[in-house]
Amino acid sequence: MCAKCDMTDRQFTPLPERGMSLTLRATLLFALIASLVVSAVGFYLYYSMDKELVRRADYQVSGRVQYFRHLLANEFPLSQLSRNPGLFENMLGNERDILTFRLSGEKPLINVNPSRLELPPVVAVPDGHPLTLNTVHHLTAPDGTPVRFARAAVQIQDGRTVEITGAHFMTEESHLLQTFRWEITGAVLFAYLLIAVLGYLVIRRGLRPLRNMAHEAAQIHPASLSTRLSSENAPQELQQLIYSFNDMLDRLAGGYQRLTQFSADLAHEIRTPVGALMGHCQVALYQPRTVEEYETLLANNMEELERISRMVENILFLARASDARSVLTITTIDVSSEMTRIQEYFEGLAEERGMTLNGKGTGVLYADAMLFQRALSNLVANAVRYGREGSPIELRAEPHARGMDIHVISQGDQVPPEKCAKLFDRFYRADASRSEGGSSSGLGLSIVQAIMALHRGSVSMTSSAQGETCFTLSFPGANHKFPQ
Ligand SMILES: Nc1ncnc2c1ncn2[C@@H]1O[C@H](COP(=O)(O)OP(=O)(O)O)[C@@H](O)[C@H]1O
Ligand SMILES: [Mg+2]
Numbered sequence: 429m430c431a432k433c434d435m436t437d438r439q440f441t442p443l444p445e446r447g448m449s450l451t452l453r454a455t456l457l458f459a460l461i462a463s464l465v466v467s468a469v470g471f472y473l474y475y476s477m478d479k480e481l482v483r484r485a486d487y488q489v490s491g492r493v494q495y496f497r498h499l500l501a502n503e504f505p506l507s508q509l510s511r512n513p514g515l516f517e518n519m520l521g522n523e524r525d526i527l528t529f530r531l532s533g534e535k536p537l538i539n540v541n542p543s544r545l546e547l548p549p550v551v552a553v554p555d556g557h558p559l560t561l562n563t564v565h566h567l568t569a570p571d572g573t574p575v576r577f578a579r580a581a582v583q584i585q586d587g588r589t590v591e592i593t594g595a596h597f598m599t600e601e602s603h604l605l606q607t608f609r610w611e612i613t614g615a616v617l618f619a620y621l622l623i624a625v626l627g628y629l630v631i632r633r634g635l636r637p638l639r640n641m642a643h644e645a646a647q648i649h650p651a652s653l654s655t656r657l658s659s660e661n662a663p664q665e666l667q668q669l670i671y672s673f674n675d676m677l678d679r680l681a682g683g684y685q686r687l688t689q690f691s692a693d694l695a696h697e698i699r700t701p702v703g704a705l706m707g708h709c710q711v712a713l714y715q716p717r718t719v720e721e722y723e724t725l726l727a728n729n730m731e732e733l734e735r736i737s738r739m740v741e742n743i744l745f746l747a748r749a750s751d752a753r754s755v756l757t758i759t760t761i762d763v764s765s766e767m768t769r770i771q772e773y774f775e776g777l778a779e780e781r782g783m784t785l786n787g788k789g790t791g792v793l794y795a796d797a798m799l800f801q802r803a804l805s806n807l808v809a810n811a812v813r814y815g816r817e818g819s820p821i822e823l824r825a826e827p828h829a830r831g832m833d834i835h836v837i838s839q840g841d842q843v844p845p846e847k848c849a850k851l852f853d854r855f856y857r858a859d860a861s862r863s864e865g866g867s868s869s870g871l872g873l874s875i876v877q878a879i880m881a882l883h884r885g886s887v888s889m890t891s892s893a894q895g896e897t898c899f900t901l902s903f904p905g906a907n908h909k910f911p912q
Contacts, residue, residue, distance in 0.1 A: 450631075450635065451628060451631045451632050451635060452628070454627070454631045455624055455627045455628040455631055456624070458623060458624070458627040458631075459620045459621075459623045459624035459627060460620075462619050462620065462623040463616050463617075463619055463620040463623075466615060466616045466619040466620075467612070467616045470612035470615060470616060471612075473608075473612070474605070474608055474609065474612060477604075477605065477608060478605055481598065481601040481604070481605070482574075482576065482598075482601075483561065485576045485596050485598055485601065486561045486564040486576055486578075487561070488596055489564055489576050489577060489578045489594050489595065489596045490559040490560065490561065490563065490564055490578050490594075492527070492594045493559055493578045493579070493580050493592050493593070493594040494558075494559045494580070496509075496527075496529070496582075496592045496594075497559075497580050497582040497592055500582050500584050500590055500592075501555075501582050501583070501584070503585060506529070506537065506584060506590065509529065509537075509538060510529075510537050510538050523542060524542055524543045524573075524597040524599065525540075525594075525595060525596050525597060526540060526541045526543075526545065526547070526577065526593065526594065526595035527540045527541075527592075527593070527594050527595075528540070528541065528591075528592070528593045529590055529591070529592055530590065530591045530593075531588055531589070531590055531591075532581070532588070532589045532590075532591060537590075543569065543597070545567075545569055545570075545575065545595070547567065547577055547579075547593060547595060548565075548567065550565055550579055551579075552579040552580055552581040552591045552592075552593075553578070553579065553580040553581065554581055555580075555581050555582050555583045555589065557580075559578060559580055563578055563580075564576050564577070564578045565577050565578065565579075567595075569597065572602075573597050573598060573599050573602055574598045574601075574602065575595055575596065575597055575598065576595065576596050576598065577593065577594060577595030577596070578593070578594055578595075579591060579592070579593045579594075580592055634663075637661065637662045637663055637666055638666065641657055641662070641666065641669075641670065644657050644658070645657060645673070648677065650684065653677065653680060653681040653684055654681060655677075656674045656677060657670045657673055657674055658670075659671070690854055693854060693855040694743065694855075696855075697739060697855055697869065697870075698736065698739070701732045701735055701736050702736070704732055705729055705732050705733070708725055708728060708729060708732075709725075709729070712725045735869075738869070739869045739871065742869060742871040742875060743871070745875060745878075746854070746871065746874060746875060746878055749875075749878035749879065749881075749882055756795075756796040756799070756882060756883070757796050757797070757798075758794050758795060758796060759794070759795075759796070759797055760792050760793075760794060760906075761792060761793050761794070761795055761797055761800055762790075762792055763789065763790060763791050763792065763793055763825040763832065763834065764787065764789065764790045764791075764825065766800065766801070766804070767787040767789075767804075767823045767825065767834075768787060769801075770801070770804055770805055770808055770823070771785045771786075771787055771823070773805065774805070774808050774809070774812055777809075777812050778812050778821065781812065781815075781817045781818070782817050782818040783812060783815060783817070783818065783819060783820065783821055784820045784821070785808070785820075785821050785823065786820060786821070786822050786823065787822075787823045787824075787825075788822065788823070788824045788825070789824050789825030789826060789827075790825065791825055791827035791832055792832075793831065793832040793834075793903045794903065794904075794905070794906050795883055795903055796882075796883070799879045799882065799883070800879075802875065802879060803875070803876045803879040803880065803887075803901060804823075804834065804836070804901070806872040806873070806875060806876050807836040807876060807899045807901070808821070808823070808836060809872065810838075810872060810873070810899075811836050811837075811838035811897075811899075812838075813868075814838065814840055814859075814897075815838035815839055815840045815897075816839050816840040816841075816895070819838065819839035819840065820839070821836070821837070821838050822835070822836075822837040822838075823835070823836055823837075824837065829905075830904065830905055831885070831902060831903045831904045831905040832902075832903045832905075833900050833901065833902050833903075834900070834901040834903075835898050835899070835900050836898070836899045836900075837896060837897070837898045837899075838896075838897050839895055839896055839897075840895050840897060841859075841895055842891050842892065842893055842894075842895050842897075843858055843889075843891040843897060844858075845891075848889060848890075848891060851873050851889065852873045852874060852876075852877045852887070853870075853874065854870065854871055854874045855869070855870040855871065856870050856873075857870045873887075876899075876901070880901060880902075883903060883904070884904055885901065885902050885903045885904055886902050887899065887900065887901055887902070888900050888902070
C-alpha cells in the first residue's frame with residue numbers, strides 16, 4: 429500500500445446515490461401528512477356545510493307548508509288563493525320551487541311547478557300533526573339537483589281536506605358546495621406543495637451537521653489519527669455518535685501506534701541476526717577454507733537461523749493470540765502434576781547454574797493445557813536465566829474463591845520499579861547485557877501475557893529490594909465463560 433497516495437488522495441467523495449435521500453424521504457412524508465390533515469379538515473368542513481344547507485332547506489320547506497296550512501285553517505278562502513297565483517311565486521325562494529294545493533282525490537287546484545317534476549306519492553302529514561324536519565322527504569331531480577319536499581293535509585271550513593305540497597330545489601346550495609369542493613382540493617394541493625418545499629429546505633438545513641460530520645471523518649487518515657470529530661454545535665442526536673466514533677478512533681490510534689512500534693522493533697530484532705549471518709558468510713568467502721571450517725560456519729549459521737525461526741514462530745503466535753477467533757481447548761488441569769513435569773524438564777538447566785526447583789500446592793485449574801505449559805515454562809525459563817546462581821526457585825499454587833494463582837519466585841537482582849511494567853512489552857529486556865546471548869528475544873513475557881488474556885486471566889509481577897522476583901499467573905475459576 430502506498431502511504432503517500434493514501435494520505436493525499438482521500439478527499440470527501442460523496443457516495444453514489446443509492447435509494448432515496450433522507451431529506452427527500454422526510455419531505456415527502458411530511459407533505460403527505462400535511463395534505464392528509466388538510467384534506468381531513470376540508471372533508472369535515474364540507475360535510476358540516478352540506479348538513480347545514482340541507483337543514484336550512486328543510487326548515488324553509490316545512491315552514492312554507494306550515495304557513496299555508498295555517499292560512500287555510502284560519503278562514504282564508506281557497507278561492508282567493510287560486511285567484512292570486514303570483515302571490516306564491518313571490519314567496520318561493522327559487523324559480524324552480526314547487527307549491528301545489530289539491531283537494532283530496534281531485535286534480536290540483538293550484539300547481540306551481542316550472543320544472544314539471546313529478547313528486548313521489550308520499551303520505552301527507554295528517555291535519556293536527558305538526559310538520560318537523562323528519563317529515564321532509566328527499567328526491568333527486570333528473571338533472572341531479574337534490575330536492576327537499578314536504579306534504580301536509582289541512583281541513584278547511586267546509587269540511588273538505590286540502591293537501592299542500594312544497595318542494596325546494598337545492599340548486600344554489602349545490603353550486604356553493606361544488607365551489608367549496610374545488611377550493612378544498614386547491615388548498616390541499618397548495619398545502620402539499622408549500623409544505624414539501626418548506627420541509628425540504630428545513631430538513632436540508634437540519635441535516636447539515638451530518639454532512640459536516642461526514643466531511644470531517646473523510647479527512648482522517650493514518651497520519652492524522654489524532655484528529656477527532658468536534659461535537660460543538662452538533663445536535664443532541666449526533667453527540668452520542670460522535671462520542672462513539674471518537675472513542676473508536678482512540679482505540680484505532682492506540683492499536684495503530686502499537687503496530688507501528690511492533691514493526692519497527694521487529695525490523696530491528698531481525699536485522700541483528702541477519703547482519704551476523706551475512707558477516708560470517710563474507711568473512712568465510714574472503715579466502716578458500718577447509719571443509720571443517722565450512723562445516724563450523726554452517727553450524728554457527730544454523731544456530732542463528734534457529735534463533736530467527738524461533739522468533740518468527742513467537743511473533744506468529746502473538747499475532748494469532750491477539751485474534752479473538754483463536755480457539756481454546758479448555759480442560760481441567762491438575763496443577764501439582766503439571767508443576768512436577770515442568771520441574772523435571774528444567775532440572776538439567778537449573779543444575780548447570782546450581783539452582784533448585786521446588787513445587788508447592790495442589791488443586792485444579794481450567795485452561796488450554798498446551799498454552800498453560802507454554803506460559804509456565806516461559807516464567808520458569810526466565811527464573812533459571814535471570815535468577816542468581818545457586819539460588820532456589822519456587823513454584824507455588826494457591827487456589828482461592830475466584831480461581832487459581834500460580835507463583836514463580838526467583839532470587840536475584842531487583843528489577844527497578846520503572847522497568848517492571850515494561851517487561852511485558854514485546855522485545856523488551858530489562859538488562860541488555862544479560863540478554864545478549866542466543867535465545868533471548870524479549871518476547872517471552874508478551875507471550876505469557878497474551879496467553880493469560882486469552883484465558884480472561886492476568887499476569888503480574890513484583891520485585892522486592894532483597895531481590896526476590898515473583899511472577900503470578902491468575903486463572904479464573906470453572907464457572908467463568910470462555911470466549912468461543
Ligand atoms: N525472573 C526474573 N527475574 C529478573 N528479571 C526477569 C525475570 N523474568 C524476566 N525478567 C526480565 O524481563 C525481561 C523480559 O523477559 P522475556 O519477555 O521473557 O524476554 P527474554 O527472556 O527473551 O529476555 C528479561 O529480559 C529480563 O530482564
Ligand atoms: Mg524469556
